[in-house]
Amino acid sequence: MSDVAITTLLMFALFALLGSGVWIGLTLAGVAWIGMQLFSSRPAGDAMAITVWGSASSWTLTALPLFIWMGEILFRTKLSESMFRGLAPWVSRLPGRLLHTNVIGCTIFAAVSGSSAATCATIGKMTLPELGKRGYPDDITIGSLAGAGTLGLLIPPSIIMIVYGVSADVSIARLFVAGIIPGVVLAGLFSGYLMIWTALNRDRVPPPDRHMSFGEKVYESRHLIPVVVLIAAVLGSIYAGVATATEAAAVGVVGSLLLSAVQRSLTWQTFRDSLMGATRLYCMIALILSGAAFLTLSMGYIGLPRHLAEFVTSLGLSPFLLIVALAVFYVILGCFLDGISMVVLTMGVILPTVTAAKLDLIWFGIFIVIVVEMAQITPPVGFNLFVLQGMTGKEITWIGKVTFPFFLLMCLMVLLLWWFPQLATWLPSKM
Template sequence: MDILTTTAVLGLVLLVMLAGGLWISIALATVGYVALALFSPAPAGSLLATTLWDHSWNWALTALPLFVWMGEILFRARLSEDMFAGLAPWLDRLPGRLLHVNIVGCGVMAAVAGSSAVTAATVGRMSLPELKKRGYGETMSIGTLAGSGTLGLLIPPSIMMIVYGITAQQSISRLFIAGIVPGLLIMAIFMGYVMLWSGLNRGAVPDAGPRLSLREKLHRSRRLIPVLLLILGVIGSIYGGYATPTEAATLGVFGALGLAWFAGELSWQTFKDSLMAATRTSCMITAIILGAAFLSIGMAFLGIPAALAAWVAAQGMSPMMLLLVLTLIYIVLGCFLEGASMIVLTSSVALPMVIQAGFDPIWFGIYLIVVVEMAQITPPVGFNLFVLHGMSGRDMWTVTRASVPFFGLLILVICILATFPGLVTYLPNLMISR
């Protein structure tokens, strides 16, 4: 049986298991076992045991539960309430007014939670009722939240960056630093769009509130500022070379516990709830990584990644055409799979092709995460759409329609990053040169 037929058979087996509701991690590992047992002479059982063991004690994995726990602690410490009260005075005078709270608030929460759905839920829980009460249009309120919630995957510390770094064997520290400029770029483009929209729809935005002094603004932001300092400390310790991602995550956990205690929100029940939630999330992602690792071993034994890379080279595709094809494939996959599954399922196949085409693997990781962000607002399995559907009480069509402009803006971001790759690679390369 040739490589193309073998790949098609394995892909069909995977689709059948996923459609049947089997856990993604088990489905991935099963396909890897089928690949080895039926299409190669390799000892599938021994390889399964050694692969699971080798990847389960990967040191980079230790950063994952710690960053998740940090976000869970702050999530339970009234961060959403503090965020609206702290950001509103600073953004009320911009064109678009308090709609910017959704964008900036999601940027701040993204640096805390590392998760798109948690980011959208945390900010939306407070901002949607507040914006509705103050007379802002529901469509734009939902749209800004749906689009900006995707920042949870990109702005470091990002869970998806850890997943990609482990899967593609790339530096997690460099990925964290590489995500800073693209994350800020997305926020700037979203805010620019809101300003343009408000200029064209002046009657849709309420008047600004009373002017506040600098002292009053700082007073209203008094509980948000320590969180911002914690985020800067975590990222700054990595960028400055003072801490590894795991060490920085440890500092983040202790800092989050300290802030929750100082705010009077840290109880034994809160501590247990945050720890158990972080454990569940981390175990789920780790299981997917282990299943994908075994699948990658199976595909490597069959020579599938190398064969696909050679096939792409034989087609004479330009690098940009390859990127366009991959983008379309990922958008389709995003209609059915969540982010971590997309990354671990495709990295071992896509990475050899993009490296052969001359793309930097760190750049490709950020590109991939932005495309996964697009999948978060793509029906029928866009997680942000489900979150906002439940929070707003509106039907999925209304929520999807509100998010369409921000899907288009993310396509614009992809084009900018492809045209100017230095936006991604400059800071990581500067980190190495230091």
């Protein structure tokens, strides 16, 4: 059977299972089992058991539930309310007002977690209830959170950058530095879109709070101190070399517990609810990760990513058309695979072509991160969409629709990166 026929069959199975209401993680595992059972010689049951166990027992993955728990603690105590009280005076006069807290919060937290899912889940736990309580519409609130959550991959530290750096044999430190300016620019594009959206939908945004003088704004900023201290503790432990990302996540949990205790908002009930909430959300994410890992293994045995990559490299395109083709290729691939798997499965075939086209490998690494970000909000396997579906109960198609404008902004970011490569290369050249 041809690759096109196999792909069509697996896509039909994927949509059929999702449409029938089967859990997402089980759907991904089911499609992987169908593909491996029908189109490879590897026993599907044995492969599934080994892959699911390996995915679920990853030490690196430990940071994810810890960051989610930190978000739950912040959400259930006064810390998230304090963050809003501190930010509100500074953004309330901007078009979009408190919607910018999604972008600002994700930008800050992206420098802590290195994970898109953790960034989306943690900030969402803080902002979604607060924005909903203040009357902001669900579509732009959830859409902006899904888009801004992808900054967890671009702003260092980034798990994807580490994977790419190892695969391409380039400096991970230079990759981290290269992601700073593009990350800030992309966050600016998101905030700019929120301003334009607000200008076109003035009646849907709640009115601003009372006008404050500069002194009053500074005084209200005292509410940011607990959150700033927490972020400084997590970031400082990473960049000082005291803790790994996983250990820093534990620092964040302990710090959030201590701060909420100092504020006298930590009770046995809030502690229990935060722990159970984090457990439920992480179990949902872990099941999806396990299914995605098995689907990745199945696709690898069938050979679809390798065949697609070989097809792209055989076209003999100019550098610009090569970048366009690779962007389309990775977005399509992101409909079936998670970001790390996309990089691991394709770099061996893609890198020789990129090197032959004389593209800077640091620049190309940032390009890869951005297109992987795009895949995070691309149905049917857009991981941020799944996270938000689990948090909000909304349909995945609805979440994909409200997130689409932010997908287009990432496409614009790819073009900006091509037109102005110094966005990614200037800072590393100074090292």
